[in-house]
Amino acid sequence: MKRLQDKVILITGAGGGIGSACVERFIDEGAIVVAADLMLASVEKLANRLGDRVIPVQVDIGDEQLFKSVIDGAVARLGRLDVLFNNAALTDPTTQYMDTTATDIPLELWRRTLEVNVTGTFMGCRFAIPHMLKQGKGNIINTASIGANAGDSVRVAYCTSKIAIVGLTKNIATQYGKKGIRCNAIAPGPIVTENFHKVAPELGPMLLRHALTPELGTPDDIGALAAYLAADESRFMTGQCLTIDGGIGAHHPHTADFDDYLAGLA
Ligand SMILES: NC(=O)c1ccc[n+]([C@@H]2O[C@H](COP(=O)([O-])OP(=O)(O)OC[C@H]3O[C@@H](n4cnc5c(N)ncnc54)[C@H](O)[C@@H]3O)[C@@H](O)[C@H]2O)c1
Numbered sequence: 079m080k081r082l083q084d085k086v087i088l089i090t091g092a093g094g095g096i097g098s099a100c101v102e103r104f105i106d107e108g109a110i111v112v113a114a115d116l117m118l119a120s121v122e123k124l125a126n127r128l129g130d131r132v133i134p135v136q137v138d139i140g141d142e143q144l145f146k147s148v149i150d151g152a153v154a155r156l157g158r159l160d161v162l163f164n165n166a167a168l169t170d171p172t173t174q175y176m177d178t179t180a181t182d183i184p185l186e187l188w189r190r191t192l193e194v195n196v197t198g199t200f201m202g203c204r205f206a207i208p209h210m211l212k213q214g215k216g217n218i219i220n221t222a223s224i225g226a227n228a229g230d231s232v233r234v235a236y237c238t239s240k241i242a243i244v245g246l247t248k249n250i251a252t253q254y255g256k257k258g259i260r261c262n263a264i265a266p267g268p269i270v271t272e273n274f275h276k277v278a279p280e281l282g283p284m285l286l287r288h289a290l291t292p293e294l295g296t297p298d299d300i301g302a303l304a305a306y307l308a309a310d311e312s313r314f315m316t317g318q319c320l321t322i323d324g325g326i327g328a329h330h331p332h333t334a335d336f337d338d339y340l341a342g343l344a
Contacts, residue, residue: 080108081309086156088112088149090139090202091166091221093120095271099297100163100304105131107305112152115166139166139198140190149205161308162206163219164199164243168236171276177233188235195239196246203250207259215258219307220247222265224323240265244319251317260316262307267323269295287334290325 087104091097092113098120104111105128113121114137121134133155137148153159168191176187199220210216222244225237243263250261268274268285275282286294303322306312321327330336 081311082305083108085109085160085308086112086152086158087161087163087308088114088152088159088206089163089165090114090137090198091116091169092134093117093124094165094169095273096221096266096269096297096300097165098124099301100165101132102128103298103301103305104308105129107309109161109308110156112148112156114148137166139164139202140194142201145198145201146205149202149209153209158213159206159209159216160213161217161219162202163221163304163308164202165219165221166198167195167221167239169273171273174233174236174277177235179232180234183234191235191239192242195236196242199243200246203246203261207250207254210259211254211257213258216254216260217308218247218250218259218261219304220261220263222247222263222319224265224267224321224327226265226319227321227327247319248317255316260313262312262315262317263319264300264303264307265319265321265323266300267295267321267326269297269300271297285326288326289323290328293324295322295324 082104087109089097089100092101093115101111101113101124110131112133112135113124114135115121116138118136125132125134135148137145139145177183203218220243223240225233226240226244230237247261247263282294299322303320
């Protein structure tokens with residue numbers, strides 16, 4: 079039997095770079111996937127490619143009523159919700175460019191980032207948990223970032239939102255663990271998607287210099303971790319934020335410079 083056989087998984091941001099790779103992995107492992115995204119066409123395309131175990135739906139995680147109706151609708155149609163994967167966030171390049179520093183970011187963008195990323199993720203949990211409590215079992219995966227692990231020169235709103243998601247994850251795990259609900263977060267480092275190239279292609283080599291691996295991450299790397307968290311074999315893991323970043327955060331910040339220095343001495 080496959081690891082995720084017949085598990086019902088709802089994933090937001092399913093049409094994006096990481097989301098679509100996760101949907102594909104979940105399907106490969108036997109799941110039924112409700113693929114939710116702001117851009118309906120992106121998830122319809124995915125369903126056309128992967129077959130009728132992918133159910134495409136439109137959602138805006140910043141729209142409370144719509145998000146609730148998508149979660150309730152999935153349970154009404156499929157009978158249960160085994161895993162909620164809150165993967166969507168504001169990632170479009172325009173937003174990323176305007177998300178700068180505490181004094182420079184437009185206040186409207188700060189508010190919108192927290193509303194979509196934090197409150198949107200929170201709403202997913204809030205609407206999924208009652209169904210999971212009825213089932214006596216449930217599993218939530220949230221999406222943080224290495225932006226939650228340390229400060230950055232820009233993206234004050236995005237990074238703050240991701241830190242809040244780690245806090246939310248630990249609180250959900252604490253409040254509902256004894257009732258059979260697990261909650262973990264994934265904190266990806268640089269994962270090469272279409273948007274990653276659009277935001278600043280020149281960032282790739284710079285970030286790779288600070289990774290301990292020969293290559294940057296791919297969406298499939300996140301798919302592999304998400305499948306593990308979605309499966310029952312991770313049953314003893316909850317309240318954790320799992321960093322998957324090629325070791326970028328695992329060494330002294332000066333390591334790359336120090337390596338250059340040592341090479342110069344040789
Ligand atoms: N790619 C990376 O390097 C990286 C690194 C760290 C964290 N992450 C996180 O991983 C997740 C996925 O990122 P990605 O790289 O695949 O981005 P992406 O831009 O490729 O995909 C994001 C998807 O989310 C959808 N979306 C945006 N706003 C939405 C909303 N309000 N409601 C529903 N869907 C919405 C978009 O339509 C898109 O399909 C995000 O939470 C992101 O912050 C990505």
